[in-house]
Amino acid sequence: MLLAGLSAMAIAGFLAVAVLVRIYHAQQNSLGERWFGRGVAELKTQRFDHAAADFRTALIYSRDNFLYQLNLAQALIGLRRGDEAYAYLINLWDQQPEHGVVNLELARVAAAKGDTEHALRYYHNAIYATWPGDEETERKNTRLELIGYLLKTGAKPQAEAELVALAANAGDDPAEQEQLGDLFMQVQDYERALSSYRTSLKEDHGSARAAAGAGFAAFELARYPLAQHYLQMAVAENPSDADSARRLKTTDEVVRMDPFRRQISAAERYRVVMEAYEAAGDRLKACGALSAPEQNLNQDWAKLKPNVSERGLQHNPDLVNQAMELVFKVERQTAANCGAPTQIDSALLLIARLHEGG
Amino acid sequence: MKEAETNSPSNSMTATAIDAAPTPMSAVRQLRPSALMRAVFREERFFLVLSVFIGIFSGLAVVCFRISIDWCRIYLVGSGYSPSPTRLILAPTLTGLVIAVLVIHVFPLARGSGVNQTKAALYIYNGYIPIRTAIGKFITAALAIGSGQSLGPEDPSLQIGASLASALGRIMRLSRDRMRLIAPVGAAAGLAAAFNAPISAVLFVIEEVIGRWSAGILGSVVLSAVSSVVVMRWFLGSQSLFRIPPVEMKQPGELLAYALLGVIGGLASVIFAKGIGALRPWCKAQPRWTQYFQPAIAGLLIGFIGVLGAPQVMGAGYEYIDEAMHGQFTWQLLLLLAGLKILATTVSFVSGTPGGMFAPTLFIGAMLGTAVGGVERLFLPHLTGSPGTYALVGMGVLFAGFLRAPMTSVFMVLEVSGNYSIILPVIVANTVAYVISRALQPVAIFDVLTRQDGLDLPSMEEQREEDVIRVEDAMRAPIRPVDANDSLGAVLQREDTNSDVLLVRLQPSGWSSVTKKEIETMVNEGKADLTLGSVLATRRVPFLHPDHPVEMALRYVDRYPLVPVVNRADFRKLEGVISLDDVLEAYQPEVG
Numbered sequence: 001m002l003l004a005g006l007s008a009m010a011i012a013g014f015l016a017v018a019v020l021v022r023i024y025h026a027q028q029n030s031l032g033e034r035w036f037g038r039g040v041a042e043l044k045t046q047r048f049d050h051a052a053a054d055f056r057t058a059l060i061y062s063r064d065n066f067l068y069q070l071n072l073a074q075a076l077i078g079l080r081r082g083d084e085a086y087a088y089l090i091n092l093w094d095q096q097p098e099h100g101v102v103n104l105e106l107a108r109v110a111a112a113k114g115d116t117e118h119a120l121r122y123y124h125n126a127i128y129a130t131w132p133g134d135e136e137t138e139r140k141n142t143r144l145e146l147i148g149y150l151l152k153t154g155a156k157p158q159a160e161a162e163l164v165a166l167a168a169n170a171g172d173d174p175a176e177q178e179q180l181g182d183l184f185m186q187v188q189d190y191e192r193a194l195s196s197y198r199t200s201l202k203e204d205h206g207s208a209r210a211a212a213g214a215g216f217a218a219f220e221l222a223r224y225p226l227a228q229h230y231l232q233m234a235v236a237e238n239p240s241d242a243d244s245a246r247r248l249k250t251t252d253e254v255v256r257m258d259p260f261r262r263q264i265s266a267a268e269r270y271r272v273v274m275e276a277y278e279a280a281g282d283r284l285k286a287c288g289a290l291s292a293p294e295q296n297l298n299q300d301w302a303k304l305k306p307n308v309s310e311r312g313l314q315h316n317p318d319l320v321n322q323a324m325e326l327v328f329k330v331e332r333q334t335a336a337n338c339g340a341p342t343q344i345d346s347a348l349l350l351i352a353r354l355h356e357g358g
Numbered sequence: 359m360k361e362a363e364t365n366s367p368s369n370s371m372t373a374t375a376i377d378a379a380p381t382p383m384s385a386v387r388q389l390r391p392s393a394l395m396r397a398v399f400r401e402e403r404f405f406l407v408l409s410v411f412i413g414i415f416s417g418l419a420v421v422c423f424r425i426s427i428d429w430c431r432i433y434l435v436g437s438g439y440s441p442s443p444t445r446l447i448l449a450p451t452l453t454g455l456v457i458a459v460l461v462i463h464v465f466p467l468a469r470g471s472g473v474n475q476t477k478a479a480l481y482i483y484n485g486y487i488p489i490r491t492a493i494g495k496f497i498t499a500a501l502a503i504g505s506g507q508s509l510g511p512e513d514p515s516l517q518i519g520a521s522l523a524s525a526l527g528r529i530m531r532l533s534r535d536r537m538r539l540i541a542p543v544g545a546a547a548g549l550a551a552a553f554n555a556p557i558s559a560v561l562f563v564i565e566e567v568i569g570r571w572s573a574g575i576l577g578s579v580v581l582s583a584v585s586s587v588v589v590m591r592w593f594l595g596s597q598s599l600f601r602i603p604p605v606e607m608k609q610p611g612e613l614l615a616y617a618l619l620g621v622i623g624g625l626a627s628v629i630f631a632k633g634i635g636a637l638r639p640w641c642k643a644q645p646r647w648t649q650y651f652q653p654a655i656a657g658l659l660i661g662f663i664g665v666l667g668a669p670q671v672m673g674a675g676y677e678y679i680d681e682a683m684h685g686q687f688t689w690q691l692l693l694l695l696a697g698l699k700i701l702a703t704t705v706s707f708v709s710g711t712p713g714g715m716f717a718p719t720l721f722i723g724a725m726l727g728t729a730v731g732g733v734e735r736l737f738l739p740h741l742t743g744s745p746g747t748y749a750l751v752g753m754g755v756l757f758a759g760f761l762r763a764p765m766t767s768v769f770m771v772l773e774v775s776g777n778y779s780i781i782l783p784v785i786v787a788n789t790v791a792y793v794i795s796r797a798l799q800p801v802a803i804f805d806v807l808t809r810q811d812g813l814d815l816p817s818m819e820e821q822r823e824e825d826v827i828r829v830e831d832a833m834r835a836p837i838r839p840v841d842a843n844d845s846l847g848a849v850l851q852r853e854d855t856n857s858d859v860l861l862v863r864l865q866p867s868g869w870s871s872v873t874k875k876e877i878e879t880m881v882n883e884g885k886a887d888l889t890l891g892s893v894l895a896t897r898r899v900p901f902l903h904p905d906h907p908v909e910m911a912l913r914y915v916d917r918y919p920l921v922p923v924v925n926r927a928d929f930r931k932l933e934g935v936i937s938l939d940d941v942l943e944a945y946q947p948e949v950g
């Protein structure tokens with residue numbers, strides 16, 4: 001009888017408390033959502049301190065809420081309180097190690113702390129993680145961010161590897177291809193950069209930026225006629241592009257001064273050789289005090305000079321190679337010791353590299 | 359008589375308690391022995407079932423209590439993380455005035471330590487705690503903690519549980535023995551639900567309230583604690599009071615760092631305890647009218663601390679323990695918070711505001727632990743302990759140093775963290791803190807409060823540390839035992855010792871004793887040829903071992919003039935003998 005009475009009291013107590021707890025939880029959820037909403041609005045306007053306080057309040061009412069904690073961590077990152085953000089993020093990571101945003105934020109915190117090892121690990125996790133919404137775009141953006149981080153830390157080979165992976169999945173979007181081209185340029189993969197710019201130009205013929213990029217990439221690849229083509233296109237599309245115009249001038253000079261280029265008449269070749277030979281002589285003269293190697297080169301130059309004429313070259317076609325070899329030697333030697341080269345000297349140096357390597 | 363002389367609110371309970379105490383098993387005693395045994399066993403089983411109900415009701419009460427605290431906080435201080443300065447100051451101050459009126463006029467037993475009141479129920483009032491105490495504690499503590507007073511909900515929960523249990527016991531008309539035990543059963547239930555940690559609650563009640571391990575009570579305490587935690591988790595979820603971060607300790611050398619935390623925690627415990635011990639009597643000694651304002655003044659001071667940039671010290675502070683554990687504060691701020699919390703809790707508690715010191719103790723420990731961890735990592739960056747590890751160890755340290763519950767402190771950290779790897783740092787740091795605290799503050803805080811209230815409750819710590827007088831301390835050198843095969847006549851002729859009593863080693867085992875006078879009488883009766891064994895076979899004397907407490911000897915020495923003390927490995931080997939005079943002599947220096 002006593003036990004029955006106690007049981008009845010317990011059941012009644014359970015029911016009453018259940019009602020009370022229901023009301024309590026409803027209120028807690030409502031307060032949590034209200035403060036979270038305020039925090040999100042503050043976060044959007046980058047008022048990180050207010051946002052952090054709002055998210056903290058929201059967490060009082062729903063302590064384990066994943067979204068509230070993630071947003072608080074983002075607000076803390078905004079406040080440059082990486083350690084505090086990390087504490088929240090690592091808890092979230094324990095709960096959902098495959099969550100893209102959590103991994104990306106952890107990577108950012110680690111990157112800010114200079115912890116490259118963890119930054120790379122979390123960036124890679126983020127790339128292969130699950131994302132809310134458009135997964136592909138999020139992954140691509142994450143990889144782009146990773147590439148930016150690698151470039152910043154000077155890890156060009158890793159950045160290039162990430163870029164290759166990124167390019168493999170890239171579409172034909174001109175802007176995207178231009179961006180890829182720019183990044184390939186930064187990692188000095190000029191071939192892939194040129195390819196990206198050309199893909200971009202296929203879709204958007206009038207893109208001055210893509211044309212300039214292609215011109216620069218071709219120039220670095222020593223494909224001067226192609227560089228000349230794209231740079232002319234870039235300058236035509238955007239006459240105010242001074243970089244392209246300057247590079248075009250150099251390219252024009254290289255193309256003009258190269259005696260070994262195809263489809264050139266013998267007379268033109270001899271004229272170019274003579275002009276190059278004169279330029280080399282001027283370079284030696286302008287150098288002032290000559291070192292021993294330069295003096296030797298000066299003597300060689302003076303010795304060969306009488307032969308380097310239209311007639312001499314016609315008479316002995318091998319002299320073209322001999323004269324140009326000496327020109328290249330002079331330009332190489334004086335580049336280090338005799339001050340800034342003139343435009344023609346620069347062109348001759350590039351031609352020297354093109355034909356002799358180095 | 360002592361109670362009548364003091365002004366302690368607890369003492370007004372005395373008369374009522376005696377009046378209301380149930381007739382102690384009077385009906386049961388009138389039964390025949392077999393019926394009596396049946397009644398006792400029936401009551402024992404019923405007590406176990408009742409413990410489950412006590413747990414359920416305590417769990418329900420604690421759920422309501424927690425919700426009430428939260429509602430008070432939301433409506434008094436505001437729902438935001440950073441309340442307005444006006445509210446920070448007005449809420450605890452004005453609520454303090456209301457609390458003072460309630461405590462002075464309506465619920466006088468609501469002030470004071472729930473632990474001590476439960477102990478008083480156990481040792482003085484035959485388990486009686488008025489239900490009004492539970493109601494008063496519920497209302498006033500919810501208002502106090504909700505308004506920002508620096509106190510915790512665990513001690514009130516403990517008392518609410520004990521009070522509910524006492525009420526149930528009275529309704530069920532339990533015997534006096536059971537009634538005495540019922541308050542600790544309820545206390546364990548209340549504390550377990552408040553902490554969401556049944557093992558710690560059981561240990562605390564055993565360690566600090568009951569003071570001894572007894573199979574009779576342990577089952578009930580465990581059942582009530584578990585059932586209350588089940589109820590609490592049913593309604594409020596199983597999450598612990600704070601999110602537990604990863605805990606690790608990779609290098610044994612780091613124990614030194616934790617030992618340092620033990621030293622600092624021990625010193626902080628002493629400052630905290632001495633502050634309360636000194637200020638509480640001073641506050642109580644002030645004119646009566648000031649008692650209306652003491653909680654409000656405490657609230658005002660705490661409100662100012664909040665406005666000046668440390669609102670974290672207000673209320674129980676579990677959300678900030680959580681943040682500290684996750685490295686949200688710098689070590690400088692953590693140290694400041696620990697110091698301010700000591701100040702705030704001291705003023706809250708000594709002002710007579712109802713509320714407990716468990717949560718503030720954990721708060722101070724967590725802040726101190728994380729701060730020490732932070733500083734140590736500055737100088738020793740290779741240390742692997744996370745802020746969370748230091749916070750958890752710090753909580754255990756303060757628990758051991760301030761509340762002086764060393765066993766509970768270790769198990770609480772283990773139970774809360776759910777990680778066994780933290781045990782070494784906890785044991786090392788807690789032991790250091792406990793030793794330092796005992797050395798600098800010989801009387802534990804609960805005993806200080808008890809004595810200030812004019813009560814003389816047994817000090818569990820003193821009981822634990824009491825020197826036990828053992829049989830070996832009281833016994834005399836062994837006398838030469840007589841062989842059981844010797845004849846009475848031979849023994850009488852041979853024995854010329856001063857001792858009037860002879861010890862007889864029986865065959866094959868056992869001991870007996872006989873006086874010379876008895877032998878003489880038997881010889882005179884013509885039994886000189888009989889052996890001692892045949893005469894004394896049925897007069898066996900119990901024996902003791904040297905390590906037995908001397909109290910055990912008291913059971914025998916009044917019946918037997920000389921009790922043999924024998925070796926545990928060889929019961930025939932006599933290590934010594936003990937008599938009533940020896941026992942009294944052993945107690946002599948203690949009495950002196």
